[in-house]
Amino acid sequence: MDGMPPPDNPGAAVDVRPRWLVTPLEAAGPLRFGMTVAEAAAALPAAQQVRRFQADPYHPEVVGIELGFPSAAPALYEYFDEAGRLFCVAADAVHGPRMVLDGMNLTGGDPDELEQWLSELPDAVGGLRFGPRGNPGIEELGLVLRAQASAGDLSTRPVLVGREWADRCVDDYESFIPECEWVGHLWPTPGLADEDKVWPSVRYPASWAGKWSPPF
Known part of the structure; x- marks a missing residue:
């Protein structure tokens, strides 16, 4: 865990969450894509496993693991494919590790600011895309940003995938990213009706209603 500089206000709370450097398509902090469940657990000895769950209603072989640091508050979600390999990691916007890419903190940030930052990255990095x-x-x-409720507002929740699973990762329908990671608040878009700001909306209930529910 990287040290944090002292706050300007001595009475202010210090963010003690771990700071993880992101190596695109390869690793998020100590987690390397392709790890087994046992290897991922060994890489995070201070983490507490809160639960395991089915991460996708259409692919029961995809396993999700919810972790807390160090309490049971949800902080990190790991996803393993049918071969038991780590292919996707998502940080909780409120309690998750501070995922840092090129000096920018991707976790718990302002959606408008992060979207602007992505749009200004060099063309050589890759083009900014928006999913359905x-x-x-x-x-x-291998990066998608999601919006998550945080203290009455929306903050960013980074979702990362490895190289083998990055193809079309921004596409909600074609991506390897598990279905549960698309559930919840949509990315803030001007003019979006209130009933359409979350997915599934009340007008379009999920086809798996009553059979499966996401973890958050």
């Missing part, structure tokens, strides 16, 4: 439900990301980085 408006989530921004860059496939060449």
Whole structure:
């Protein structure tokens, strides 16, 4: 865990969450894509497993693991494919590790600020794309940003995938990213009706209603 500089206000709370450097398509902090469940657990000895769950209603072989640091508050979600390999990691916007890419903190940030930052990255990095439900990301980085409720507002929740799973990762329908990671608040878009700001909306209930529910 990187040290944090002292706050300007001595009475202010210090963010003690771990700071993880992101190596696009390869690793998020100590986690390397392709790890087994046992290897991922060994890489995070201070983490507490809160639960395991089915991460996708259409692919029961995809396993999700919810972790807390160090309490049971949800902080990190790991996803393993049918071969038991780590292929996707998502940080909780409120409690998750501070995922840092090129000096920018991707976790718990302002959606408008992060979207602007993505749009200004060099063309050589890859092009900014938006999925069918408006989530921004860059496939060449294996990165998608989601919006999550945080203290009455929306903050960013980074979702990262490995190289083998990065193709079309921004596309909600074609991506390897598990279905549960698309559930919840949509990326803030001007003019979006209130009933359409979350997915599934009340007008379009999920086809798996009553059979499966996401973890958050």
